[in-house]
Amino acid sequence: MQATLSDYAFNEGPNDEVLYHDGENSVNREEMRTLGSDEEVDNAVINAWAHILNTKGKKHSIYFSTMPYLIVCTDKGKSVNTTKEVRHEKFAKRLNYEMTNSGITNIKKYREFLFPVPAFKHFYLLCINMYNGTVDLIDNRKLPMNVKASTKYEDNPQKMVKY
Numbered sequence: 001m002q003a004t005l006s007d008y009a010f011n012e013g014p015n016d017e018v019l020y021h022d023g024e025n026s027v028n029r030e031e032m033r034t035l036g037s038d039e040e041v042d043n044a045v046i047n048a049w050a051h052i053l054n055t056k057g058k059k060h061s062i063y064f065s066t067m068p069y070l071i072v073c074t075d076k077g078k079s080v081n082t083t084k085e086v087r088h089e090k091f092a093k094r095l096n097y098e099m100t101n102s103g104i105t106n107i108k109k110y111r112e113f114l115f116p117v118p119a120f121k122h123f124y125l126l127c128i129n130m131y132n133g134t135v136d137l138i139d140n141r142k143l144p145m146n147v148k149a150s151t152k153y154e155d156n157p158q159k160m161v162k163y
Contacts, residue, residue, distance in 0.1 A: 009029060009032045009033070010032070010033060010036055013029055014029065015028065015029050015030035016028050016029070016030070017029045019032050020032075020048055022048065022051055022052075024051065024101055025044065025047050025048040025051050025065075026044065026048070027042075027044050027045055027048050028044075030042075031044045031045055032045060040118070040122075040123075041118075041123055043065075043066045043118055046065065046066050046116045046118065046123070047065035047066055047067070049063075050063040050064055050065050050098075050114075050116065051063075051065070051098075051101070051102060054098075054099075054102035054103075054104065055102055055103065059109070060109065060110055060111045060112060061110065061111070061112040061113075061114060062099065062102075062104060062107070062110050062112070062113050062114065063114045063116075064095065064098055064113070064114065064115050064116070065098060065116070066116050066117075066118050067094050067098075068091055068094050068095060068098075068115055069115055069116065069117050069118070069126075070118075071087055071090050071091050071094060072087060072091055073117075110130075111129070111130040111131050112127055112128070112129055112130065112131070113127070113128040113130075114126070114127050114128075115127075115128075122141065124137055124138060124139040124141075124153075125137070125138040125139075126138075137149075137153065
């Protein structure tokens, strides 16, 4: 009988056991288990996956971690007096850092820029699509009846595009 990595990851074992590490990102067993439940997927899993896709995936897309979104659209890592300019600078530095870490030196050949958005128990992708000149939301959940997109996503897509 052949065992898979997922069998190993989801079986009993120490929660803090590191199952993936690439020098920048790491995922332990507890974080990996969030993939198999109906709870929020841990950011560490999303961030590691973005790095894997950048180094081994399609060569016309750049996948960012959850950090650019968190810098722009949440209070995580912000001091009380953080200005828009400071957030913009942190956002730009983070994008450059992630691209450099993934070996991306020039963005001219890239046509899709994907940003995972970790909303409470809900993830979706914001895609800046240069093929069509659009900003696309890729979501696994349908928009509920009588709910506007602006209500579901708030102003997060606009905030990300402004930066």
